[in-house]
Amino acid sequence: MEQVKRLTRNCGKINPKDAADYVKAGGYEGLKKALKMDGQEIINLMKDSGLRGRGGAGFPTFRKMQFTFDTESDIKYVVCNADEGEPGTNKDRILLSEDPCSILEGMAITGKTVGANYGYIYLRGEYSYIREILEAAIESSTKLGFLGKDIQGSGFDFEIKIASGAGAYVCGEETALFESIEGHRGEPRFRPPFPSIQGLFGKPTVLNNVETLANIGPILANGAEWFKSVGTENSPGTKLFTVIGNVNHRGVYEYPMGINLKELIFDCCGGVEDGRELIAVQAGGASGAYINASQIDMPLDIDHISDSGGRLGCGTIMVIDETNCMVDIVLNNAYFFKEESCGQCTPCREGTTRLYRFIEDISQGRGSLETLEKIDRLIECMENASLCGLGRSATVPVASAIRNFRPIFIKHIDKDPCPICDDVKVANVS
Amino acid sequence: MENVNYSQVTPLELVEVARIASPFRDQRDQLMNVILKVEKAVPAFSPQVTAVIAREMNLSQTEVYSFISFYKMLSTKERGQYVIHMCQSAPCHIRGAKEVLESVEDFLHIKIGETTEDKKFTLEYAPCIGTCDVSPAMLINGKVYGNLTPDSVRDVLKMYIRGEVM
Numbered sequence A: 001m002e003q004v005k006r007l008t009r010n011c012g013k014i015n016p017k018d019a020a021d022y023v024k025a026g027g028y029e030g031l032k033k034a035l036k037m038d039g040q041e042i043i044n045l046m047k048d049s050g051l052r053g054r055g056g057a058g059f060p061t062f063r064k065m066q067f068t069f070d071t072e073s074d075i076k077y078v079v080c081n082a083d084e085g086e087p088g089t090n091k092d093r094i095l096l097s098e099d100p101c102s103i104l105e106g107m108a109i110t111g112k113t114v115g116a117n118y119g120y121i122y123l124r125g126e127y128s129y130i131r132e133i134l135e136a137a138i139e140s141s142t143k144l145g146f147l148g149k150d151i152q153g154s155g156f157d158f159e160i161k162i163a164s165g166a167g168a169y170v171c172g173e174e175t176a177l178f179e180s181i182e183g184h185r186g187e188p189r190f191r192p193p194f195p196s197i198q199g200l201f202g203k204p205t206v207l208n209n210v211e212t213l214a215n216i217g218p219i220l221a222n223g224a225e226w227f228k229s230v231g232t233e234n235s236p237g238t239k240l241f242t243v244i245g246n247v248n249h250r251g252v253y254e255y256p257m258g259i260n261l262k263e264l265i266f267d268c269c270g271g272v273e274d275g276r277e278l279i280a281v282q283a284g285g286a287s288g289a290y291i292n293a294s295q296i297d298m299p300l301d302i303d304h305i306s307d308s309g310g311r312l313g314c315g316t317i318m319v320i321d322e323t324n325c326m327v328d329i330v331l332n333n334a335y336f337f338k339e340e341s342c343g344q345c346t347p348c349r350e351g352t353t354r355l356y357r358f359i360e361d362i363s364q365g366r367g368s369l370e371t372l373e374k375i376d377r378l379i380e381c382m383e384n385a386s387l388c389g390l391g392r393s394a395t396v397p398v399a400s401a402i403r404n405f406r407p408i409f410i411k412h413i414d415k416d417p418c419p420i421c422d423d424v425k426v427a428n429v430s
Numbered sequence B: 001m002e003n004v005n006y007s008q009v010t011p012l013e014l015v016e017v018a019r020i021a022s023p024f025r026d027q028r029d030q031l032m033n034v035i036l037k038v039e040k041a042v043p044a045f046s047p048q049v050t051a052v053i054a055r056e057m058n059l060s061q062t063e064v065y066s067f068i069s070f071y072k073m074l075s076t077k078e079r080g081q082y083v084i085h086m087c088q089s090a091p092c093h094i095r096g097a098k099e100v101l102e103s104v105e106d107f108l109h110i111k112i113g114e115t116t117e118d119k120k121f122t123l124e125y126a127p128c129i130g131t132c133d134v135s136p137a138m139l140i141n142g143k144v145y146g147n148l149t150p151d152s153v154r155d156v157l158k159m160y161i162r163g164e165v166m
C-alpha cells in the first residue's frame, strides 16, 4: 500500500533550516489565509475538519482552541509539545528535524486563532541536537515575515521560543510541561483549572502535539473537505505510525487513519524478521495495551482501538516475535514506569514500584495466583487515585498482558523453565 | 543524600558560573538554560556550584538542587568527559540492548551509574531516546549511535578513546 504523504510531504526534500525552501514547496499558504480570517472562523473550519489531537488522547483540536479563544486575558500562549517521551515513538523527531516550519506554521495559526502572541516549543533533552535546526527555522521564518512582528503586514505578532527538557517522561504531561518551562520540577498540577484557561505562567494556553500542529497549516490551505477525504469518519486525516521492534522495515510511515493493523505490519512493513512468528503487538507506546497475534486484524483509528481496550495514542506499533517472553517485556515496561513516576502522589509512586516487584516475583518464579490478585487490586487503586495520566495508564500494559497472555504468566508461576527470564535470574544473582 | 566526593572547583570556574547565572536574576524560567550552560563549564553540580547559581538567580540552594535531581539527564554527581546514555526501553530491549550494555560494561569495567577511573566515560541508563528505528541505540554526549551490536558498540567507544571524536 502506498503511503499518503501529507505531513511528510517535505521530509528529506527540503532544507529544514531554510523557510524559503518551505515556502517554495507551498508552505505558509495556510498562515496567509488565516491572517485574513477571524478567530471564530478558523475554529469553525477546524471543527469542520474533525482534526483530533495526535499526542495521545485524541481530543478534538478545535475545542481546545475555543476554550482559550473564549477566555479573556492580556497574555495567552501556544505551546508545542515536542517531548516525545513515549517509548517507541519517533514521529515527532522526523517532523522536527525534517520539516520544522510546518510546526511553526501550525503554531502561528493557532496563535492568530486564539489571540496569543507567544509560543513555546518544549523540546526533550534527548533531542538537543535538533535545537539548532529549530532555531534556524525560526530565524529564517522571521526574516521572511512569517513570524515576529506584524506578520505579512497583518498587524499580528507571534514570537516562538524554545525550552529544553532534560530527561523526564512525565514532562510530556501538559501541566508538568508548564512547570518545567517555568523552571520547576516537572510535577503535574491538579486540575481544574484546565490549561486552556490557566496554563503556562497561569495564562490561557493551547498545548498541542507536534503532529497535531503540523496538520493545521494544510487544513487552512486546502480546506476541511480535503482533510476529511482520507481517514475514517471519527478520525479523519492521516496518521504517522512508528512501527518498530521485530519487524523487517522499521520506521515512521504515514497512512490514512483506519488502516488495518495486520496490513500495516505485514504488507507495509514487510512482516516479522526472518519469517519468525508474531506473538504480540503493543499499540500506543509504553502505556498502550499488549494484544496477541490473533487480535491484530483491526482498523487503527482512535475510537476503534479505545473500544478494544487499548489506545492508538501516538500511533506507535511495537512488533514482538517468538524470541521474546511476554513476562520479560512486561517487566521491562514496569521498570520504565517505576523510574519515570515523578513521585508526587502515593498511588503512583508506591504503585509503580510494587507493580514492578510483583512482575519481578512472577518472572523469577516467586509468584503465585495470589500475586495476580494483588496486582488486580493494586491496578484498581492506581487507576482511581493517581493524580495524572502516568499513574493511571501505567496499569494498562500490565492488565492487558495478564488478560491476553495469562498462560505465559501461569507458566512462570508454575516455575516452568523460561530461557529468557532464567537468564535474567542468573544475571541478577551475580 | 549520598556522600559524593567532588573534584575541587576552581575559583575561576565559580566566577564563570556567576557570569552565566547573574543576568537571569529573578527569572526562574531561565533556570534550565542556565543549568545547561553551567554544565559545560564545571566538572559537576557540587554544592559550591549550586550555591552560586542560587545566589545569582535569587533562589534557594534547595530549589536548584531539587531541580537538578529531578531531571534524568542532569546529575549532581561528578561525571566523565563523555556521558553514555544506553537506551533500555522495550523496542531496544527486544533487539539486544542487554547484550550491548553488557559489552560496554565489560569493556569499560564499569556498571550503569558509574564513571571510569580516568573520568573519561560515565555510563547511564536512559528510557527511549526516540530512535527506535535504529534500535538498539545510545547517546554519547547527545549524539545518536544506532543498530548497535556487542562488537560495534566497542568500535564506537574506541573512537572516543583514541580521540577521533570530540
Ligand SMILES: Cc1cc2nc3c(=O)[nH]c(=O)nc-3n(C[C@H](O)[C@H](O)[C@H](O)COP(=O)(O)O)c2cc1C
Residues within 6 Å of the ligand: A052, A053, A054, A055, A056, A057, A058, A059, A061, A081, A082, A083, A084, A085, A086, A169, A170, A171, A172, A173, A174, A207, A208, A209, A210, A212, A213, A388, A389, A390
Ligand atoms: C505521562 C504523560 C506523558 C505524555 N507525553 C506526551 C508526549 O511526549 N508528547 C505529547 O504530545 N503528548 C504527551 N502526553 C499527552 C499530553 O498531555 C497532551 O494530551 C497532548 O500533548 C495534547 O496534544 P494534542 O491535543 O495535540 O494531542 C503525555 C501525557 C501523559 C499523561
Ligand code: SF4
Residues within 6 Å of the ligand: A170, A187, A188, A340, A341, A342, A343, A344, A345, A346, A348, A349, A386, A387, A388, A389, A390, A391, A392
Ligand atoms: S500519577 Fe505518578 S507521575 Fe503523575 S503526579 Fe502522581 S506520582 Fe507523579
Ligand code: FES
Residues within 6 Å of the ligand: A087, A088, A089, B087, B088, B089, B090, B091, B092, B093, B127, B128, B129, B130, B131, B132, B135, B136, B137
Ligand atoms: S526504545 Fe531505544 S531508542 Fe526507542
